[in-house]
Amino acid sequence: MALAADAGAIWLTLKLASVVTVLLLLVGTPLAWHLARTRAWWRRPLSAFVALPLVLPPTILGFYLLLAMGPQGPIGAITEALGIGLLPFTFAGLVVASLFYSLPFVVQPLQNSFEAIGERPLEVAATLRAGPLDRFFSVVVPMSKSGFVTAAILGFAHTVGEFGVVLMIGGNIAGQTRVASIAVYDHVQALEYAQAQWLSAALLLFSFVVLLGMYTLKPARKMA
Amino acid sequence: MDAGQLAERICVRIALTLPAFALAVDLQLPGRGVTGVFGPSGAGKTLLLRAIAGLEPVATGHVEINGQIWQSDSTRLPTHRRSIGYVFQESSLFPHLSVRGNLEYALQRSHRGRSVTESADLLGIASLMSRIPDRLSGGERQRVAIARALLTEPRLLLFDEPLASLDLHGRGEILPYLERLHDELKIPSLYVTHAPEEIARLADHVVLLSHGSVVASGPLQDTLARLDLPPPFCDTAAAVIEAVVAGYDASDRLVRLQFCGRTIYVPQAQAPTRKRVRCRIDARDVSITLAQQTGTSILNIVPVLIAGMTEIEATAQVLVKLDAAGTPLLARITRRSWDALQLAPGKPAWAQIKAMALVG
Numbered sequence: 129m130a131l132a133a134d135a136g137a138i139w140l141t142l143k144l145a146s147v148v149t150v151l152l153l154l155v156g157t158p159l160a161w162h163l164a165r166t167r168a169w170w171r172r173p174l175s176a177f178v179a180l181p182l183v184l185p186p187t188i189l190g191f192y193l194l195l196a197m198g199p200q201g202p203i204g205a206i207t208e209a210l211g212i213g214l215l216p217f218t219f220a221g222l223v224v225a226s227l228f229y230s231l232p233f234v235v236q237p238l239q240n241s242f243e244a245i246g247e248r249p250l251e252v253a254a255t256l257r258a259g260p261l262d263r264f265f266s267v268v269v270p271m272s273k274s275g276f277v278t279a280a281i282l283g284f285a286h287t288v289g290e291f292g293v294v295l296m297i298g299g300n301i302a303g304q305t306r307v308a309s310i311a312v313y314d315h316v317q318a319l320e321y322a323q324a325q326w327l328s329a330a331l332l333l334f335s336f337v338v339l340l341g342m343y344t345l346k347p348a349r350k351m352a
Numbered sequence: 353m354d355a356g357q358l359a360e361r362i363c364v365r366i367a368l369t370l371p372a373f374a375l376a377v378d379l380q381l382p383g384r385g386v387t388g389v390f391g392p393s394g395a396g397k398t399l400l401l402r403a404i405a406g407l408e409p410v411a412t413g414h415v416e417i418n419g420q421i422w423q424s425d426s427t428r429l430p431t432h433r434r435s436i437g438y439v440f441q442e443s444s445l446f447p448h449l450s451v452r453g454n455l456e457y458a459l460q461r462s463h464r465g466r467s468v469t470e471s472a473d474l475l476g477i478a479s480l481m482s483r484i485p486d487r488l489s490g491g492e493r494q495r496v497a498i499a500r501a502l503l504t505e506p507r508l509l510l511f512d513e514p515l516a517s518l519d520l521h522g523r524g525e526i527l528p529y530l531e532r533l534h535d536e537l538k539i540p541s542l543y544v545t546h547a548p549e550e551i552a553r554l555a556d557h558v559v560l561l562s563h564g565s566v567v568a569s570g571p572l573q574d575t576l577a578r579l580d581l582p583p584p585f586c587d588t589a590a591a592v593i594e595a596v597v598a599g600y601d602a603s604d605r606l607v608r609l610q611f612c613g614r615t616i617y618v619p620q621a622q623a624p625t626r627k628r629v630r631c632r633i634d635a636r637d638v639s640i641t642l643a644q645q646t647g648t649s650i651l652n653i654v655p656v657l658i659a660g661m662t663e664i665e666a667t668a669q670v671l672v673k674l675d676a677a678g679t680p681l682l683a684r685i686t687r688r689s690w691d692a693l694q695l696a697p698g699k700p701a702w703a704q705i706k707a708m709a710l711v712g
Contacts (some may be wrong), residue, residue: 248444251407254431255438257461257504262432266457270448 134327136303137311144219144307145287148226152234152283153276155227160238161264179232186229190296193225197297217299222307225297226287233282241275242268274345281342285335360384362508362540366403366413375399375411375564381542381557383418386534388555388572389544392584396564397544398441401510404542405438406431417508418540437501437539441513443493445485451496452481455503462504474536475499475529491522495529502537509541515550530554531712552576552592552632553711560585577680579662579673586664589635589671591681592711597627606651607710612677616652620710630711635671637706638683642693644702652705656681658695663687674703681705 163175181189196203197215203224204214215221245268253263269276291309298305300314308331315324360383368375375396381387389397403411406422406429415423422429445454455468472478475495485493494514501509514530515523527550533541534554543554551558551572558575560567567582568575577591595609595616606617609629618631644653656674663670670690674681681703695701 248440249446251431252438252440252444252446253457254407255405255436256458256500257432258457259430259432262461267446271446273448 131323133302134308134311134323137306137308137327138330140219140303140306141288141308144222144226145284147223148230148287149234149280149284151223151227152230153280156231156234156238156279156283160235161242161268163235164239164242178235181229182232186290186292187296189229190225190293193228193293194296197221197224216297217301217305219298219304222294222298222305225293226290229290229293230283230286233286234279237275237278237282238272241272241278245271277345278342281338285338288331288334360418362387362418363414363416364400364404366400366411366415368399368403368408368411370399370410373399373564375403377561377564377566379559379566379569381559381569382540384538384540385556386541386543386554387557387559388551389542389559389561390548390551390555391546391561391567393546394563395561397546397561398512399564400561401438401512401542401544404508405436405510406434420507435504435507437504437506437509439494439497439501439509439511439514442517443485443490444497445488445493445500447485449485450481451477451483451485451488454485454496455500458500458503464503464505466503466505468503471499471502474502474532489522490518491525494518494522494526498526498529498533502533502539506539509537509539511541511543513545515545515547527553527712548588548590549632549709549711552590552630573680577673577682579660579671583665586662586671589682589684591633591635591679593631593633593676593679593681595629595631597623597625597629599625612654612679614654616654616705616708618708618710623710631708632711633681633705633708635682635684637708638674638681639704639706640672640674640683640685640689640693640695641702641704645704648704650704650706652708654681654703654705656701656703658697658699658701660697661690661695674701676703 159178163171194216195201197207198204199208199214207213207215212220215224249267249271250263253267258266289309290307291313294305294307294310300306300310308327312324312327315327362381362383364377364379364381366375366377373396377400389400391397399408402408404415413423420435421427422434446457449457452468455472459466459468469478472481475498477492477495477499480488480492480496488496498514515526518526531554543550545551555572557570558572559569560575560581562582567585568578573592581589593611595611598608598610598615600607600622605619607620607623609616609618609631623629654676656676659673659675659680661670661672668686668688669684670687672683672685672690672695674683683703
C-alpha cells in the first residue's frame with residue numbers, strides 16, 4: 129500500500145516533468161531564438177527575468193506564483209474567466225508553476241546553441257533560396273540538435289527535482305500534487321526511513337542516468 | 353543600343369553607410385562573362401557583393417540583373433528571392449549534411465530539373481558525395497560550395513575571394529575549375545579578389561574599387577592599361593595580353609606564343625597548341641629601346657608605338673603606355689630615359705619584355 133503510494137508519486141513526477149518539458153520546448157524555442165537574435169532594449173531585462181528562478185529561493189517563487197494564481201492574482205483572474213477555476217492545489221497549477229521554475233534550464237542551452245550557429249549558415253541558406261521559416265527548420269534546428277537534447281534533459285530533470293515551489297503551490301495531495309520529492313519529505317517526517325531510502329535512491333539513480341545520457345549524447349559540431 | 357543589349361546588362365547603384373565606412377557605387381556591367389572586382393583590403397568589395405545579394409539591410413539603391421529588378425526605390429527583394437549563387441570566402445557548407453545533402457539542399461529549393469551529378473562532374477567532386485564537410489580539404493569544400501551555388505541556376509554568380517582561405521596547393525586545385533566555368537557557363541559573375549593574377553586569369557571586365565568608390569570600370573585590357581589610375585593601382589601596373597599557343601620547345605621548356613605577328617616565349621609546362629591564353633606583363637619588366645636590339649639575352653621583343661605617359665608621383669619613374677598592334681602594354685622607366693630617348697606619343701619603338709607569366 130505504502131509502496132503503491134510511492135509508485136504513484138513517481139508516476140506523477142514523471143508525468144509532470146514530461147508535460148512541462150514538452151510545453152517548455154514549445155515556449156522556450158521561440159523565446160530563446162528571440163533572445164539570441166534581438167538587439168532591442170528589452171533583451172537584457174527579458175534575459176534577467178528568464179534567469180530569475182536560478183537565483184530565487186523556490187519558496188519565494190512559489191509564494192509569488194501562489195498569489196498570482198489565487199483569486200486576486202492575474203493568472204487566477206484569467207483561469208476563472210476561462211471557467212477552469214483556480215490553479216493552486218491542482219496538477220495544472222503544478223505544470224504552470226514548473227514552467228516558470230524550469231524556464232531558464234530550457235531557454236539558456238537553446239539560446240547558447242542558437243548564438244553559436246552565427247549569421248553565416250543562415251546567410252548561406254538564404255542565398256540557396258531558403259525563406260526564414262525554412263532556414264529555421266533546415267539549418268537552425270539540425271545544427272542545434274545538442275542544444276535541444278541538453279534543454280530537454282535539463283528541463284525534465286530540474287522539474288523532477290522540484291520541491292519548494294510544489295510545496296507552496298500544490299501542497300501535498302496524493303495522486304494530484306504529491307510528487308516524489310515531497311513523498312521523500314513525508315517519509316522522513318514520519319520516520320519511515322526505509323521508504324525514504326529506496327525512493328531517494330531511485331531519484332538519485334535517475335538523475336545520474338539522465339546526466340550521463342546527456343554527456344554521452346552531446347555531439348560537438350561546428351561549421352565546416 | 354537595341355532591346356537585347358539593354359536587357360543583357362547589370363546595373364548596380366548602391367549607397368551604404370556604416371558607422372566607419374561608406375560605399376557608394378554606380379556601375380553598368382556587361383550581362384555576361386566575368387567581372388573582376390579588384391581593390392585593396394578594406395575597399396568595400398565584399399560589402400558590394402553582400403549588398404547585391406540583399407545581405408546588407410541598410411543598403412539602398414537600384415539593382416537590376418539582365419532586366420530583372422531586385423532592388424529599387426519601391427522594392428527590395430529579400431536574399432532568398434534573388435536568383436544568385438554566392439560563393440563565400442571561407443567554407444560555408446552545412447556541417448550537418450553530407451556533400452550530397454549540401455547539393456540537394458540547393459536543388460530542392462531551386463525547383464529546377466538539374467541533376468546533382470551534372471554539376472558534380474563539372475567541379476570534379478563526384479567521388480566525394482557521401483563525405484561530410486569536416487572530412488574534406490579546403491579546396492574540396494570550396495569546389496562543393498561552387499557546385500552548390502551552380503545548382504540553383506542563378507542569374508548572377510557572386511564569388512567573394514573564393515581562393516583567399518586556401519593555401520597555394522588549394523588555389524592551384526580550384527583555378528582550373530573556375531577557368532572552365534568562365535569558358536562553359538553563360539551566367540554572368542562578379543568575382544571579388546585582391547590578387548591581380550586572378551583578375552588577369554579570369555576576368556573579362558574589371559571594376560577597380562578603393563575606399564568604397566569606383567576608381568575605374570571597363571574591359572580588362574584597356575582598364576588595366578589606363579595611365580590615370582591612382583595608387584595603389586598604379587604601383588602594381590601590369591598589362592594583360594591574349595595570345596595563341598603556337599607550339600612547345602621541349603628542349604628549352606618554353607611555350608611559343610603568337611602575338612603581334614611575332615613569336616614570343618614563355619617558360620611554362622606544355623600548353624595545348626592553338627589554345628588562346630593570357631599573359632600578365634608587369635610594367636616593371638618592360639623596357640624600351642629605339643632600335644631593335646640584337647645580342648641581348650631578352651627573348652621577347654615586340655615593335656610598339658608610344659601611346660602615352662604619366663608621371664609616377666614622388667618617384668624618378670614614369671609609366672609609359674605602348675601600343676602593340678592594338679594591344680596595350682605598360683612600361684615603367686625612369687624619367688631620365690624618357691627624356692634621353694626623346695620619347696613622345698606616336699613614336700615607334702621596341703618593347704623588351706624581360707619576364708611574363710602565362711596566367712591561363
